[in-house]
Amino acid sequence: FGSRALCGRLHAHELDGRDDEGVSVREALAELGLCAPPPSGWLERPPAAFFEVHVEQGPVLERSGAPLGVVATIAGIARFTVGFEGLAGHAGTTPMPGRADALCAAASYVLKVRRAAEEIEGAVATVGRLVVEPGAPNVIPGRVSLTVDARAPDRVRLEALLDAVDAPADVAVSDPAPMAHSPRAALHAEIESLGLPLVELQSGAGHDAGILAAAGVPSAMLFVRSLAGGASHSPSEETSDEDIVLALDVLAGALRRLSAA
Secondary structure (H helix, E strand, O other): OHHHHHOOOOOHHHHHOEOOOOOEHHHHHHHOOOOOOOOOOOOOOOOOOEEEEEEOOOOHHHHHOOOEEEEEEEOEEEEEEEEEEOOOEEOOOOOOOOOOOHHHHHHHHHHHHHHHHHOOOOOEEEEEEEEEEOOOOOEEOOEEEEEEEEEEOOHHHHHHHHHHOOOOOOOOEEOOEEOOHHHHHHHHHHHHHOOOOOOEEEEOOOOHHHHHHHOOOOEEEEEEOOOHHHOOOOOOOOOOHHHHHHHHHHHHHHHHHHHHO
16 A cells, blocks of 8 residues: 555555445544645656565475575565356255355355466466355355456466456456566676575565556565465465565665665
């Protein structure tokens, strides 16, 4: 949210969103004595480069034995809802032949989403939420809605994935964001100077660096190894102090290289 405000990419209605206590973003800013972000943001004089350091939030670095990784691109993301209509009926008195179970149709689609992502290199797709109606243990589901989260490292693969899962034509897409050559190269050079393995990987999660990159700021990301199988946004999330120190050393060295260029 903050990065999009900086880059002038907030929609006006987002400032009117309210929290559980009914306070809007606009009102909260006013209470703090702050003005609403200008529609064009604050990037009149963009920085020469933007670096972001973040835990990986995944298991790739841990599995490869590398403490750090350089992000090549931040994946494009599309998210949409699909509904399935069936016919609700009594679970005990409706014969199996002739049933129109919406959940069975939804289950077939969930597996289709998984297969589609498995067939496209670098793509992932997730059905993370299902709402089953009426939702009673003794009633055949009459309606199901579910969310699909589809991601891929470039637009071609993302569109192929969306076609494969029959996504709506008007689905909103966050474009993939390749990281810039110069700041990436500075990270590469520092990692190699420390004798560490050089690992490049994509970010499947969205980050501030992607928003800055889309706004024309040369951006780069450094991932720090996540432990505990890549657990993230959970009490199990873990990254070692030693890896964090290495990340700080690499970041400082990369900044020195770019400043001297």
